Amino acid sequence: MYRLCHPGDGEEAPDLPHGIVKRKRTLKRGETLYRAGEPFRNVYAIRYGSVKTSLVTDDGRVQVTGFHIAGELLGLSAIVTGRYNCEAKALEAAGVCEVRFDQFGELSRQLPSLQYQMLQIMSQELLHNQELMLLLGKKNAKERLATYLLNLSQRFEKRACSYTRFNLTMSRSDIGNYLGLAEETVCRIFSLFHEEGLVTTRSRQIQLNDLDRLKAIARG
Amino acid sequence: MYRLCHPGDGEEAPDLPHGIVKRKRTLKRGETLYRAGEPFRNVYAIRYGSVKTSLVTDDGRVQVTGFHIAGELLGLSAIVTGRYNCEAKALEAAGVCEVRFDQFGELSRQLPSLQYQMLQIMSQELLHNQELMLLLGKKNAKERLATYLLNLSQRFEKRACSYTRFNLTMSRSDIGNYLGLAEETVCRIFSLFHEEGLVTTRSRQIQLNDLDRLKAIARG
DNA sequence: AATTAACATTGACATATGTCAACCATTCCG
DNA sequence: CGGAATGGTTGACATATGTCAATGTTAATT
Known part of the structure; x- marks a missing residue:
């Protein structure tokens, strides 16, 4: 299976051209990866550690929308509006690969499997969301x-x-x-x-x- | 904006090659478009009418996961498992375009914008799901x-x-x-x-x- | 190591919403 | 058109979970 970035101890993932496309970044506990409202430029693949995402309403209520661990991809719901709609914060020391989204089109011409992979990932997330709806609505x-x-x-x-x-x-x-x-x-x-x-x-x-x-x- | 199928009174959408790729289908009130567990072959674009999707748990509880109207796309959460995870049922007389998913790869080579469009649609749905989480969790x-x-x-x-x-x-x-x-x-x-x-x-x-x-x- | 702040636990009590039940209104279909 | 079935409304009451408050525990900071 194709991976945007291999989770693990920090070895460079061989799947993508180095440098331009992805950049490593580390986060301390409590550090913010992106905030709601910021322009969407990157998706992030978590290499290690864990990250939480959350929404804030106008009246200040907070909804935690997910906890994300190594191997998971962050930021996909921002594609449609061009801005992050939630904020992502490290729950512990964490490492991520930053993947510039504007290079995705180009990239998936070079790597046709990427497109397929992307659909898989998003579909997986939709599926997970539905289970969550069931949980919140009925359990x-x-x-x-x-x-x-x-x-x-x-x-x-x-x-x-x-x-x-x-x-x-x-x-x-x-x-x-x-x-x-x-x-x-x-x-x-x-x-x-x-x-x-x-x-x-x-x-x-x-x-x-x-x-x-x-x-x-x-x-x- | 590109459309998989134009909602409306039934005129054929010009965007896609006719025949192979898409097929029209009409549903009576209460009729089922697909059931949970069935192999995933098609996504469906609603032309008119409305459709509800729902999950059933092992112990028989039902969760309605969405109501879908003209212009919306159905079935995307099935990509990852290859089977529909929910069932889709017409709430009233409805018309859909059936789009064979196995031709999507081919199709998006011919029509590069389709790939982009697909990401948009899925991202939109992720966004909507997050709002729903907020609703179910906090309101x-x-x-x-x-x-x-x-x-x-x-x-x-x-x-x-x-x-x-x-x-x-x-x-x-x-x-x-x-x-x-x-x-x-x-x-x-x-x-x-x-x-x-x-x-x-x-x-x-x-x-x-x-x-x-x-x-x-x-x-x- | 001591101090402080953040997080976790437990109890007592309040309340929003669910459940059960009866009744009414629409729609469906022969 | 009429009767049955389905869907909608309202009331009385039950309850799961929230809220508030006090206290204990763990982790961060000096």
């Missing part, structure tokens, strides 16, 4: 959190990371915000899952002890 | 319904239809389902808006009497 708090944990788990699995034990780089408040729940509700459900032996949490470290039961909960 | 019932009505209004406006007076082709139950609300709640809010003179409803006909105030409500 209760337990189901939401279980679904969330399993989704993270799967994404780590794809990236050859441990999928039963990982670090939640986002705060409870971020999780709640993303899932349409209050921070306190997230805490309570974590405690509940902990009591029932489903997960073991120590601060932001989490271990999933019973994937099957979690799946059953996620389904309802 | 209360009144805000949701106001947002919904305004969104429909805007889409009709783009298509040169009346944007203050239109027909809701979907049931209250569908609207509620889509917005993460009970059918009864939707009814109550409609009644409330009606009492306050914001809208005039007679069954499924609706007239928006005060867009500005609706906008204020939608924002919170």
Whole structure:
């Protein structure tokens, strides 16, 4: 499978012409990659670390729209308006490849598979969004959190990371915000899952002890 | 702007080679265009009428994921898996252009703008999904319904239809389902808006009497 | 290492919205 | 046209989750 940028420890990805097209960039925890309203120039492939994206409404409410980890692509929803509609912020030290979008047309003539790949990525994101709609529209708090944990788990699995034990780089408040729940509700459900032996949490470290039961909960 | 298929009364769109690439199809009210799990072969451009898409969970819960009107494109989230993940059903008599997806690669070599167009459309959809996340995650019932009505209004406006007076082709139950609300709640809010003179409803006909105030409500 | 700030947890209580039920209005179809 | 089916409305009441507040814990900073 074609990759815009290989996630990993920092070796240069061989797929694209060097230099012009992509540029590496590192972010400290809390640093902003782009803000809502800024002109759209680049998409970003995450090499390592994690990034959250969020929208702000006129009246100041915030909606976290996603958490993104190594191998994922950021900024695609900005294509249509030419401006980023959300802001992207590093949740921990992170590295990204900056890919200039205005060179995409050119690039995909040289590399026809890129076009196909792009459709795949965007389609994947649409699919994910639909699952999220289901979560936000129809699931209760337990189901939401279980679904969330399993989704993270799967994404780590794809990236050859441990999928039963990982670090939640986002705060409870971020999780709640993303899932349409209050921070306190997230805490309570974590405690509940902990009591029932489903997960073991120590601060932001989490271990999933019973994937099957979690799946059953996620389904309802 | 390039169009896959011109919405309207049925004249053949001149943009694409006839025949091979696209085929017209008409649907009666309630008829299914595709079902979840079916192999993905086509995307569909709606020429007239309206279509709803919905997901079903293992335990039988349904989530309406969208309502689609003339000029909009259906099926893009199926690209990545090769199967439709939701089902699409006509809300009223409708006409669509069927566009074979396996000819897209070929086609966009002939018509380079198509590729660009495709990115635009998908990006637009991602953007819309994010607004929906905000709605489902952060807005209360009144805000949701106001947002919904305004969104429909805007889409009709783009298509040169009346944007203050239109027909809701979907049931209250569908609207509620889509917005993460009970059918009864939707009814109550409609009644409330009606009492306050914001809208005039007679069954499924609706007239928006005060867009500005609706906008204020939608924002919170 | 001590101090401070940010984050997490838990309890008590409030409330928006869901659920259940009865009834009314439209639309569909023979 | 009439009767049945589907869809819409309203009320009474239940409840999941939010809000507010107090306290504990972890991480950042000097």
